[in-house]
Amino acid sequence: MTTRSWWGWGNVEDAVTPEERRALVERVRAVLPDADLTFHEPPDPATLDLPSSRIQPSEIYSTDPVDRLAHARGQAYRDVTRNLAGDIGPLPDAVARPRTEQDVVDVLDWCGSNDVAVIPFGGGTSVVGGVEPRDLDRVVTMDLQHLDQVLEVDPASRAARIQAGVLGPSLEAQLKPHGLTLRHFPQSFEFSTLGGWLATRAGGHYATLYTHVDDLTESLRVVTPQGISESRRLPGSGAGPSPDRLFLGSEGTLGVITEAWMRLQEPPVHRAGASVRFASWERAVEATRLIAQSGLHPANCRLLDPAEAFLNAGSPSSVLVLAFESADHPVDAKLARALELCGDGEVVEGAAQQWRKSFLRMPYQRDAMAQHAMITETFETACTWDRFAELHAAVTEAATKALREVCGIGIVTCRFTHVYPDGPAPYYGIYAPGRWGSLTAQWDEIKAAVSEALIASGGTITHHHAVGRDHMPWYTRQRPDVFGAALSGAKAALDPQGLLNPGVLTTRPT
């Protein structure tokens, strides 16, 4: 049995060990000898002055304060720092845990009749304020954890009908006896749900081709205040705009996804991988572009800049981690060709393994370091290749300038999480010494600066972290206004009372 942390990432039992913590602190101290790395314990929730519930619902609703506290925020750095500081904002008035789809309908009905907002909640790993009841009157958070079953498997089409509340590991465990896998492994895999992935267009395992969960989606079933929408299971269709593509990325604002038919894979049996070190970042980017445009479709094609590689893969050079996989045929020739495209890049050992190990520990380490007043957070984007050099320079400059102003010093790292024929999805890391008591405000200032740079340079405010409430100021600038009007029109049709996740994607109708 494990216990979810109320204030930070994952399971209490999996948090960093004292030894791991000591090593992290030592590593930071080596770089930042003057930083105040005093350790801070999280507050005891029992000592916090938690607001009481303003509603009186039925038995599938919990109004327990600590339960509500654990559903009040996601897993962004700013969520963790506010929790650590005992800075408790609004809580949902109740947590509803539907056991059936009819319960979902009933919760929406009850909330509609009582003018109570509804925030759909999967694993609660939003890093953009997607599940936070900010600036709302009365709110029910609908936790779908009991809708966690694989209901049906179609081996011929390699697809399964799956309830939206299932967590990654349980989903894979239920598919395994059928010899099938979804192979959608976001960093949050252990603590996020299928419905959350679908609602936020999550990025997954594949660095190319099937980059978002969108591509693995065959059909969706969505409960809205105006009824249930269920699309046909179709491998492809040209019958009007795709119904699924409207709900994918709708972040709980148009309805509650309860089920999906997902496209599955057989587990790979053929694999080939290598890590390649480059003499310069520019050469590394160019090789990555060639591979992205080659049609080789590596499953992994993760480029680490020297700082990222130094911190997480043991090498102070630009390193490209490549991997090919197939359930059907050998992939060695693909790797060989990709290595040819790397030109004078040099194959190195061990980087991929070390990267993978670091990758899964990162969220725990981020939280541990937040306890030492370190600012450790990420942001991400995507842009076309022709714009990348300029965007990267502008973002790096904006981040460095903000770090200097806010923290005095800091490190900016970059990696590509996904690559496309027409551009990369760069992912940035920030490491800086913060000031205990001001961490949230400090991060918010840095985040605003880099978001401005992203939007000004032609990037997207998010490639796979979603919009939530935190990205709204930049999302509304990025999104065509006319499309915004269309989306509001669709929302007004499905959710005329504006009950569903208000403040996200569209503004509440007045």
Next chain:
Amino acid sequence: MTTRSWWGWGNVEDAVTPEERRALVERVRAVLPDADLTFHEPPDPATLDLPSSRIQPSEIYSTDPVDRLAHARGQAYRDVTRNLAGDIGPLPDAVARPRTEQDVVDVLDWCGSNDVAVIPFGGGTSVVGGVEPRDLDRVVTMDLQHLDQVLEVDPASRAARIQAGVLGPSLEAQLKPHGLTLRHFPQSFEFSTLGGWLATRAGGHYATLYTHVDDLTESLRVVTPQGISESRRLPGSGAGPSPDRLFLGSEGTLGVITEAWMRLQEPPVHRAGASVRFASWERAVEATRLIAQSGLHPANCRLLDPAEAFLNAGSPSSVLVLAFESADHPVDAKLARALELCGDGEVVEGAAQQWRKSFLRMPYQRDAMAQHAMITETFETACTWDRFAELHAAVTEAATKALREVCGIGIVTCRFTHVYPDGPAPYYGIYAPGRWGSLTAQWDEIKAAVSEALIASGGTITHHHAVGRDHMPWYTRQRPDVFGAALSGAKAALDPQGLLNPGVLTTRPT
């Protein structure tokens, strides 16, 4: 110089030759000795009683009757048979030919001020009544033929900004000096436009992976009555529901697509292909499924049933036409593996070449045979693999029964145009002797019967022919009602007067 046919497919100069016609008629007579194959000339448009225009627009509008006649219908069999019979329905009151995007804005403004409907028109090759001014009061058809330029090429990202009115061949000719190609080759390639492909989610060259033009789209620029929507050029994004996916497949009902950034390819230099004959249709379908699920991604993977193969590829067995291509690396190993997956299928020569030749002549031959009162038309769908056998049996039975009742006799053929890991896109052909004077009604009866079977069997009413007016009765059954309400909400927001292509996808607001 070539002349577009006013009544049927393509260029007058490319119509079937007398010799080709004789051969076709002889072939039909061999199978249907009793059919009345009398030849019928199309009427002279000058002798038709064409309704006069009801509007008085400015100089970019043509009110010439024959020009309006040539914009009154698409290229479905029922369009051709009505034209041949001199059965002229409503014409647009004028044909507007904007020369700039501002002209597009002005036409929408003028039509809005004068309560005149607008039908956007690309190449006019709709086979679903998508451009027909049916049951409307006053209508301007907006022909985008002058917006035909490739405006900008980004070689690093392999993308180009292209005006929507460009025809396939001109698009490729303008890209060629840059060493790039869109490689979107629908059967209508020569006479259809980029904007038409985007508005209808056209199916293209690739049998797997990039099956629809959707996948090649980087961003869209759309003029709506509420302003211009331009999405960012992004290789991928997770910022809310995709703006482009709402306009892709909107069939001119939400706005007029004026430009798009499209993802391009380098032309392939490595190719490998083979045709494989199978002992049974079931074995052929199974092999095709395995290839579709292998991750080999053939560019062509077209399965012909024995009747289709007999008519168009010279072999009376199920034949799978396979082709691999790459601009980067050899593809022989992929073909070899695909052939392994074909089990005891037998490689045959010549089928692919003959198929390709037939493919391009089909529309011309269909029209030639319509002049001899033959009913020759196609319909298409997609479904998951687990449902295919049942769907195929139901559709074949419905078609055969309808042909018996309507025509006494007839042939039903099937091919797969595109295949996905989770299902095929079957494409059916109908060949039957009709009755001159009743061809349209006869076809409509057959079409209704097969459409009922498709929808009842879990298929889509269209994989890549779009919805238009002809598919509306089945589209509204296939589409989730709740999604229909969302789409109507989006349309009400962008086109509150309901000016744009009324009768398609959504019903006019009352």
